[in-house]
Amino acid sequence: MKTVKGISILKSAGRKDICxxxxxxxxxxxxxxxxxIVFVFxxxxxxxxxxxxxxxxxxxxxxxxxxYIGLGxxxxxxxxxxxxxxxxxxxxxxxxxxxxxxxxxxxIALLLNEKLAVRSFYRxxxxxxxxxxxxxxxxxxxxxxxxxxxxxxxxxxxxFKQAPRGWLADSGxxxxxxxxxxxxxxxxxxxxIYLAGLQGIPPELYEAANIDGASSGQKxxxxxxxxxxxxxxxxxxxxxxxxxxxxxxxxVMTGGGPGYSTTTLINLLYMKGFQEYQMGxxxxxxxxxxxxxxxLTMVQKWLFxxxxxxx
Amino acid sequence: MTTRNRYVQFFRLGGxxxxxxxxxxxxxxxxxxxxxxxxxxxxxIVNYSLIPKKxxxxxxxxxxxxxxxxxxxxxxxxxxxxxxxxxxLITGPGVIIxxxxxxxxxxxxxxxxxxxxxxxxMTMMIPFYVFAVPLFLTARQFGWLDSFQGQIIPFLxxxxxxxxxxxxFQEIPQELEDAACVDGCSLLRIYWNVMLPLAxxxxxxxxxxxxxxxWNLFFWPLLIINxxxxxxxxxxxxxxxxxxxxxxxxxxxxxxxxxxxxxIIYLSMQKSFQKGIMAGAVKG
Numbered sequence: 001m002k003t004v005k006g007i008s009i010l011k012s013a014g015r016k017d018i019c020x021x022x023x024x025x026x027x028x029x030x031x032x033x034x035x036x037i038v039f040v041f042x043x044x045x046x047x048x049x050x051x052x053x054x055x056x057x058x059x060x061x062x063x064x065x066x067x068y069i070g071l072g073x074x075x076x077x078x079x080x081x082x083x084x085x086x087x088x089x090x091x092x093x094x095x096x097x098x099x100x101x102x103x104x105x106x107x108i109a110l111l112l113n114e115k116l117a118v119r120s121f122y123r124x125x126x127x128x129x130x131x132x133x134x135x136x137x138x139x140x141x142x143x144x145x146x147x148x149x150x151x152x153x154x155x156x157x158x159x160f161k162q163a164p165r166g167w168l169a170d171s172g173x174x175x176x177x178x179x180x181x182x183x184x185x186x187x188x189x190x191x192x193i194y195l196a197g198l199q200g201i202p203p204e205l206y207e208a209a210n211i212d213g214a215s216s217g218q219k220x221x222x223x224x225x226x227x228x229x230x231x232x233x234x235x236x237x238x239x240x241x242x243x244x245x246x247x248x249x250x251x252v253m254t255g256g257g258p259g260y261s262t263t264t265l266i267n268l269l270y271m272k273g274f275q276e277y278q279m280g281x282x283x284x285x286x287x288x289x290x291x292x293x294x295x296l297t298m299v300q301k302w303l304f305x306x307x308x309x310x311x
Numbered sequence: 312m313t314t315r316n317r318y319v320q321f322f323r324l325g326g327x328x329x330x331x332x333x334x335x336x337x338x339x340x341x342x343x344x345x346x347x348x349x350x351x352x353x354x355x356i357v358n359y360s361l362i363p364k365k366x367x368x369x370x371x372x373x374x375x376x377x378x379x380x381x382x383x384x385x386x387x388x389x390x391x392x393x394x395x396x397x398x399x400l401i402t403g404p405g406v407i408i409x410x411x412x413x414x415x416x417x418x419x420x421x422x423x424x425x426x427x428x429x430x431x432x433m434t435m436m437i438p439f440y441v442f443a444v445p446l447f448l449t450a451r452q453f454g455w456l457d458s459f460q461g462q463i464i465p466f467l468x469x470x471x472x473x474x475x476x477x478x479x480f481q482e483i484p485q486e487l488e489d490a491a492c493v494d495g496c497s498l499l500r501i502y503w504n505v506m507l508p509l510a511x512x513x514x515x516x517x518x519x520x521x522x523x524x525x526w527n528l529f530f531w532p533l534l535i536i537n538x539x540x541x542x543x544x545x546x547x548x549x550x551x552x553x554x555x556x557x558x559x560x561x562x563x564x565x566x567x568x569x570x571x572x573x574x575i576i577y578l579s580m581q582k583s584f585q586k587g588i589m590a591g592a593v594k595g
Contacts, residue, residue, distance in 0.1 A: 027497075031502070032427065034408040034412075035411065035473055036430075038467050039468055042446060044434075045449075047442045049448075050444060050445050053444065111331055120581075123581075124581050126338050127581070128342070129341075131574075131584075133527035133573070135545045135548050136570050139548060139552055140563075189588070192589060199589075269440060269444075273444050273447075274447070287441075293438060293441075297436060
């Protein structure tokens, strides 16, 4: 029988010998090929090309050939008022959404971590906004923030006898409205990650703390939060990186307005690259974004390594 | 436990539930409101309450054919079909492609294995917007504008998928593969008949992730699709928005249709979905 013969071959030869006869390197590379062809042609080469294009004045809509202008695009970016406005808007957005989302996510995760009835209903409800499309959510909230009297936000205000606001039409409030919507949208994600982190804490530690007579507050600040540091760093960095790239909400809800008050970095990239079709300029912006995010990732790695809790 | 303690416990629990319930309501209210608005006739909209006093399905009818003013053959159904095609063609082949790569990286000793794996990890860290411009130029060169292949091909492989499959396949005992080798299996057969069936949990997670992600794709189609016939649902919704007179009822009907499939899939698979996200975070 083949199998009996096989086992005796196994015993006599080394394991590696048998299996390496079966495929050959070519087959193995073929398995890798589809994925890596996509990676190379649709990711790596375009990334390199981004750097390359950023040194050119390349307008798709112009009749001239692309011209090498060295750092010209970067210089022009730094002189562009709208660029700096978008930097500030993006920063404001990040500062407004990330800490609040994380704090609320942590709070809810803490509440849900203990044995609670209908826990899974709560988890599902909080996570529901996360899975829906950002476009749909943006449109719903555009209606909620409608400047007229029918919008839910204004009706809510009228409950407190407050005058209706312009929300998305008000350049002072527009970013605030987008921030509120974004917190709502991804709150469940932070909650879920914190839940995972909380479940990684061995219950024996809490029992020991109880035996020592620790109060809830002490348990929270001296046990839970320090042990959650890795999770917090993970969420913080991933959330900030994705906050830098905010686009869909601002595009759908306000189109970057009123008057650039909700124009973010990617909104600008879209405007310059795909409405004005200035490929070089947009690429320079993309390169700056890449560098910024790279720095952020390195900072995270450094902070994370410096904070390994051993227990 | 003293009676007073019991009261305190009860109120603490009650307070917790109240807070959680209030929060959950805030999370769900926009969807409920969207649903109720979609069922409300236009005449009543300005004065309605959460539970509409008058019900109508007319909004859904209007929403279905709202795009016929642009092209008589295109209805909401067209957009849904487009999204389905794109989702299926990214998810199915995508999972296979990722698992093929993950398997080889996990079990076979090839030169450059580590470099290749790190490359896959790197793709996860590079934001899409960084290379969107050149990718657009590439798509233009290949004739992928206004097409399905343009919306699918760039997303067929994901670093995350390769990572997950590799981690999983690494844990499988060598004996299984050896037994298959000895029985004369080719590499392809080992992969297809042995490894892939074992990887059901990872396959499940990746299918859910990729499906929801591709259904909600917006930016890339926005860049390359102009022809209404190829637009996925996410783009079509913004067309709703662009219309001059915003008919809330119709708009909400369209959005309900757009969100419903995801909600249903999510509700039926929430456990595995949440598990997948939590697992990804722990490993990260």
